[in-house]
Amino acid sequence: MVFVPEELQAREIAARQRVEVLQAETEELGLRLEKAREDLSRFQITRETVEQVLAELSDVEAEPEVPVGDAPEPNESPAPHGVGVMMVPLWREGLVVAVLPDVYRDIVEVIADAPRPVQAKQIVPRIGLPTTAGKIEGTRSKLKRLVERGWLDEDVPGQFSLARQGPDADQSNSR
Incomplete structure (x- = not known):
């Protein structure tokens, strides 16, 4: 014969263990979701930055060439380079x-x-x-x-x- 309070206690323990396992999985998924969101954000920022830099570079390349007399002096600092973009003119x-x-x-x-x-x-x-x-x-x-x-x-x-x-x-x- 099954004793009901003991059976209920065993089922409660099993249910508690399932809850703990699922909670751990949920926390792991939450961490993975946060990492994926960070990656997505970085990629969006990178893409936007590259698009901006390329647009600025195409604007600069479209400008007329500087006459030799107006060339920058060696002690002048060069224009800053775009993030991740190395340009060798x-x-x-x-x-x-x-x-x-x-x-x-x-x-x-x-x-x-x-x-x-x-x-x-x-x-x-x-x-x-x-x-x-x-x-x-x-x-x-x-x-x-x-x-x-x-x-x-x-x-x-x-x-x-x-x-x-x-x-x-x-x-x-x-x-």
């Missing part, structure tokens, strides 16, 4: 290294101080990065971008030097 007469993002400026300065063309693996420690394969390849990518934009030359594959700029510059800059 095409080199043109009168443009100074100060317009480059910091890491690109550091790379150009290291190359300017070198007595002969240098490789990416020689630049990495000089700009304060560890000499890992990833950092070397990332730097090589930046060097190639600087070559494409006219700031550097790569006459021998993997050997980078300052670009020969100006009206008498040789057009042998490799891409």
